Amino acid sequence: MNYSTTGADHGPELPARAGDGTRAVRAGLPEPVKHEPTLPGPVFAAHFHLPGAPTGPYTYGRDENPTWTLLERAIGELEAPGRDDAETLVFASGMAAISSVLFSQLRAGDAVVLPNDGYQALPLVRSQLETYGIEVRTAPTGGDAQLDVLDGARLLWIETPSNPGLDVCDVRRLAEAAHAQGALVAVDNTLATPLGQRPLELGADFAVASGTKQLTGHGDVLLGYVTGRDAAAMAAVRRWRKIVGAIPGPMEAWLAHRSIATLQLRVERQNATALALALALRERPEVTGLRYPGLPDDPSHTIASQQMRRYGCVVSFTLPTRARADRFLDALRLVDDATSFGGVRSTAERRGRWGGDAVPEGFIRFSVGAEDPEDLMADVLRALAESAA
Numbered sequence: 001m002n003y004s005t006t007g008a009d010h011g012p013e014l015p016a017r018a019g020d021g022t023r024a025v026r027a028g029l030p031e032p033v034k035h036e037p038t039l040p041g042p043v044f045a046a047h048f049h050l051p052g053a054p055t056g057p058y059t060y061g062r063d064e065n066p067t068w069t070l071l072e073r074a075i076g077e078l079e080a081p082g083r084d085d086a087e088t089l090v091f092a093s094g095m096a097a098i099s100s101v102l103f104s105q106l107r108a109g110d111a112v113v114l115p116n117d118g119y120q121a122l123p124l125v126r127s128q129l130e131t132y133g134i135e136v137r138t139a140p141t142g143g144d145a146q147l148d149v150l151d152g153a154r155l156l157w158i159e160t161p162s163n164p165g166l167d168v169c170d171v172r173r174l175a176e177a178a179h180a181q182g183a184l185v186a187v188d189n190t191l192a193t194p195l196g197q198r199p200l201e202l203g204a205d206f207a208v209a210s211g212t213k214q215l216t217g218h219g220d221v222l223l224g225y226v227t228g229r230d231a232a233a234m235a236a237v238r239r240w241r242k243i244v245g246a247i248p249g250p251m252e253a254w255l256a257h258r259s260i261a262t263l264q265l266r267v268e269r270q271n272a273t274a275l276a277l278a279l280a281l282r283e284r285p286e287v288t289g290l291r292y293p294g295l296p297d298d299p300s301h302t303i304a305s306q307q308m309r310r311y312g313c314v315v316s317f318t319l320p321t322r323a324r325a326d327r328f329l330d331a332l333r334l335v336d337d338a339t340s341f342g343g344v345r346s347t348a349e350r351r352g353r354w355g356g357d358a359v360p361e362g363f364i365r366f367s368v369g370a371e372d373p374e375d376l377m378a379d380v381l382r383a384l385a386e387s388a389a
Contacts, residue, residue, distance in 0.1 A: 010073065016082065020195050021264040023081065028074025028257060042067045042254035063242060067250040071257040072225070075215075078194040078260070079207050079227040086200060087234045088227040089241060090253060094190060094210020095121055096246035097224030101186050101206050102155070104240035105233060108133030110154035115141045117167065118159040119188065120356040142167035142299070147177055158204070159188040160197075161300070163341075164351050164365040166291040166316050168300035171307055175203030184233065190214075191341075195267050196310035205230050214313060214342030216259040217266050221252050266344060266370055270313035273376060274368040278315050280377055284384060289318040289363070313368045314341050322361035324387055325350045329364075331383035334371055341367030346376060 011029040014022060029038060046061040058064050072088040080086035091097040102125060106112055112129065114122055116138035126136045137153065139145040141162040146169070150156060156178040160169045175185045186206035187199035193214050199207040209215065211223035228234040241247065248256075271294070278292035293304035294311035304311060319325040329337050329348060338347040339354075346369035352361045368376070 014077075014081075019264075020267075023078060024195075024264040025261045027077045027260055028070045028072075030070065039254075039257060040066070040070070042250035044250050062245055062247060065247075065250055065253070067253045067257075068248065071253045074257055074260050075194070075211075075225050076227055078263075079189070079198060080200050080229070083200065083229065085229045085231070086227055087229075087231070088225055089234070089238055090211070090248050090256075091224035091226070091241060092246045092248050092252075093222045094208075094212055094224040096241075096244075097208050097210070097226050098188070099125065100237045100240045100244075100246065101208055101226055102129065102157070103132075104236040105155050105184060106132075106134050107154075109135075111135040111137060111152055112155045112157065113137045113139065113146050113149055113153045114157045115139070115146065115159050115162060117141055117162050117165050117358065118157075119163050119190075120354060123356065140167065141165070141169050144169050144174060146174060150174075150177060150181065150183065152181070153178070153183045155184045155186065157186050157188070158199075161191050161293055161304070161312060161314075163191055164314070164316050164357060164359065164363070166191075166293060166298075166300065166312075166314065168293055168304045168308075170303050171197075171199060171202040171204060179203070184230075191312045191314060192308060192310070193263070193267060193312075193342075195264060196271075196312060197308045200227065200229050202307055205233060211256055212342075213340060214267065214270070215263065216256045217263065217343055218255075218259060219338075219340060219343040219345065221255050221259070223248055223252055223256050267310060267313070269370050269373075270342075270368050271310045273371075273373040274313050274315050275311070276373055277366070277368060277377060277380065280381065281315065281317055286320055286324070286384065286388065287317045288320075289316070289360070291316045315366045315368065317364055317366070318360050319362040319364060319387075322350065322352065325362040325364055327387035327389075328383050331386040332379055333383075334376055334379040335366075335369075341365065343367065344370040346371060 043066045048058045076088040137149040185204045187204040189207045190209040207227045275294045292315045293300045335346040348366040
């Protein structure tokens with residue numbers, strides 16, 4: 001198989017109006033070769049044959065791998081379809097991808113704006129940035145509050161919808177304000193997925209995500225990626241990946257690519273069930289603080305409906321006490337008590353157990369899987385009833 005990155009082995013171009021399902025099942029596939037698999041198997045190589053001058057796409061396994069190439073193409077075709085100026089790089093985890101953008105673009109004396117209600121590991125990132133002499137400002141996601149602390153910043157980091165609170169901000173508005181001041185804009189697109197939201201189309205410079213979650217969707221792969229539209233900025237991201245060696249294994253990359261083929265099927269089922277669950281929870285008197293951007297009366301629905309095509313698989317809500325939340329989780333039979341989200345098996349957890357999120361003790365983050373909706377709904381409603389005792 002020819003793994004050249006020049007594009008000569010790239011599969012047939014999809015129609016400009018190809019649907020998400022078509023894009024997902026065809027994403028990143030090479031030109032068909034007789035007697036070869038449609039998706040070539042993982043390439044396990046620390047080094048490659050390299051006689052003479054060190055030219056060509058594959059020289060050493062920390063820099064490039066043919067399996068990454070196909071996966072990067074696949075993700076790029078979903079995050080930035082039709083864009084010739086976009087590049088995608090894959091990483092060992094979502095945090096590796098996040099770190100690559102922040103630490104490759106910022107220097108001592110720069111200022112960065114982060115959400116104060118974002119992913120739980122961001123406070124650790126903040127501490128490290130400050131150690132390097134970088135000023136960190138924070139503001140909530142909701143209400144586009146990051147605008148208020150943007151002046152003079154080098155980079156704006158957006159997470160929308162936010163995890164776990166599910167607030168949504170206006171990406172286009174924030175990106176325009178940031179660019180007017182010369183700042184770069186990165187959007188954590190993990191919860192939305194590229195089938196729910198395309199940050200580059202909304203004006204962002206980077207779309208960053210943990211592929212561990214719904215992109216791969218089976219709870220068995222750690223992966224991250226960065227898609228960017230600025231060549232110099234992405235060159236710095238690539239250099240950072242080389243320096244720290246935060247690369248995915250070929251087996252993980254292959255599993256991720258294989259899983260993308262079912263992304264649209266999984267997203268459609270999970271999103272539809274998440275909305276149905278949110279509507280059912282809205283009728284329960286013990287449930288407060290219910291959030292799902294797809295609900296017409298959710299505080300974020302108006303802006304979400306303008307920039308998102310799908311609203312995600314996560315629903316958040318609060319039960320009256322920590323004990324009630326724990327009883328509810330214990331009573332669930334079809335839902336795993338786990339800390340990730342986006343998988344085909346539903347998961348839920350009491351987020352306060354980690355101590356890093358500003359949420360009530362009874363706050364539940366519920367990730368809807370691909371189970372039959374009727375079975376999942378019945379399980380949740382039964383567990384709510386049993387937990388009241």
